[in-house]
Amino acid sequence: MLESAARAAGGFTEPRRAAARRLAALAALALASAGCIARGAPARAGHGDAGAAAPARAGHRDAGAAAPARAGHGDAGAAAERLFREAESLASRRRAIGVQLFVLDEAAEAGAAGERAEARRAALEAEAARALSRTVAAYAALVDAPALRAAEQRPSALLKLAQALQDGGDLRGAEARLRQLAGEHPASREAPEAHLALANLAFAAGRLDEAVSACDAALHGAAGAALRKRALYVKSWSLRGLGRGGAVEEAMEALRAIVQLGPARAGSPEATIDEAAERELVELYAAHGDPARARAFFAGAGERAGPRLLGEVEARAARRRRPGTLDRPTL
Numbered sequence: 001m002l003e004s005a006a007r008a009a010g011g012f013t014e015p016r017r018a019a020a021r022r023l024a025a026l027a028a029l030a031l032a033s034a035g036c037i038a039r040g041a042p043a044r045a046g047h048g049d050a051g052a053a054a055p056a057r058a059g060h061r062d063a064g065a066a067a068p069a070r071a072g073h074g075d076a077g078a079a080a081e082r083l084f085r086e087a088e089s090l091a092s093r094r095r096a097i098g099v100q101l102f103v104l105d106e107a108a109e110a111g112a113a114g115e116r117a118e119a120r121r122a123a124l125e126a127e128a129a130r131a132l133s134r135t136v137a138a139y140a141a142l143v144d145a146p147a148l149r150a151a152e153q154r155p156s157a158l159l160k161l162a163q164a165l166q167d168g169g170d171l172r173g174a175e176a177r178l179r180q181l182a183g184e185h186p187a188s189r190e191a192p193e194a195h196l197a198l199a200n201l202a203f204a205a206g207r208l209d210e211a212v213s214a215c216d217a218a219l220h221g222a223a224g225a226a227l228r229k230r231a232l233y234v235k236s237w238s239l240r241g242l243g244r245g246g247a248v249e250e251a252m253e254a255l256r257a258i259v260q261l262g263p264a265r266a267g268s269p270e271a272t273i274d275e276a277a278e279r280e281l282v283e284l285y286a287a288h289g290d291p292a293r294a295r296a297f298f299a300g301a302g303e304r305a306g307p308r309l310l311g312e313v314e315a316r317a318a319r320r321r322r323p324g325t326l327d328r329p330t331l
Contacts (some may be wrong), residue, residue, distance in 0.1 A: 080151035
């Protein structure tokens with residue numbers, strides 16, 4: 001359940017299965033993820049080529065093409081923009097291949113795949129692996145060029161490089177790039193995303209204390225409501241997994257903080273988090289909360305949801321006090 005929640009709450013997704021996972025997320029307990037997370041390589045994208053750091057390092061020579069940037073800020077900016085556009089173009093091509101592979105999968109499941117479907121799939125998978133390797137190299141050429149360390153595209157390139165490495169199955173490489181982003185560009189708008197991605201990786205690896213700390217780092221800055229909800233949700237699950245003294249209370253406070261942020265747009269991944277947070281908050285408080293403090297606790301959830309959630313907790317408590325009455329949902 002924890003790993004499922006982490007995958008749902010994370011931001012990184014496998015292109016081939018993105019649409020399927022979005023549909024599943026809407027029906028599941030948790031998300032996105034944030035598109036969640038730490039799943040590893042795309043099923044058939046070729047782990048060796050995709051995650052190889054060697055092509056990325058070979059990109060240093062390409063990044064050296066930005067050497068004229070030493071002549072002035074204008075040249076450096078132009079070099080960074082050129083490299084970033086090249087990387088974005090390659091990433092876009094890889095996503096398009098992922099869509100084609102998804103369509104082939106859907107046709108195969110429906111029994112509508114043609115005789116040449118497997119050959120087509122193999123060709124697309126090979127192309128996807130090449131595109132992923134080139135994407136990694138292109139982003140690395142930008143972020144590793146000494147002359148481009150101050151480029152405005154660098155934080156975004158670091159985040160997307162980490163995503164590409166994770167898609168290729170190189171979780172260590174992805175984690176290293178995320179830490180590089182958080183450490184070298186702590187005030188960037190991408191830094192909270194980096195912290196949340198680190199939380200997702202730690203969560204999936206069972207490093208729950210580390211996941212909680214990374215979620216707190218993501219929440220420390222001026223992140224928007226969508227990212228805050230994802231971080232709070234991963235934090236709540238991490239705390240419940242720790243099971244230490246006071247962890248459940250902290251988990252309930254994280255869920256309440258999600259409710260305090262107000263409802264997300266209907267149909268969005270964050271709307272799924274809203275629904276799950278309210279449900280889980282009621283369940284946790286009914287099982288572990290202090291009935292005498294319930295009114296004060298849920299007052300902190302806000303005027304919109306607080307009274308309703310308090311009523312649900314009190315109704316559960318009343319049903320438990322009735323002898324022979326089962327606490328079950330109405331069918």
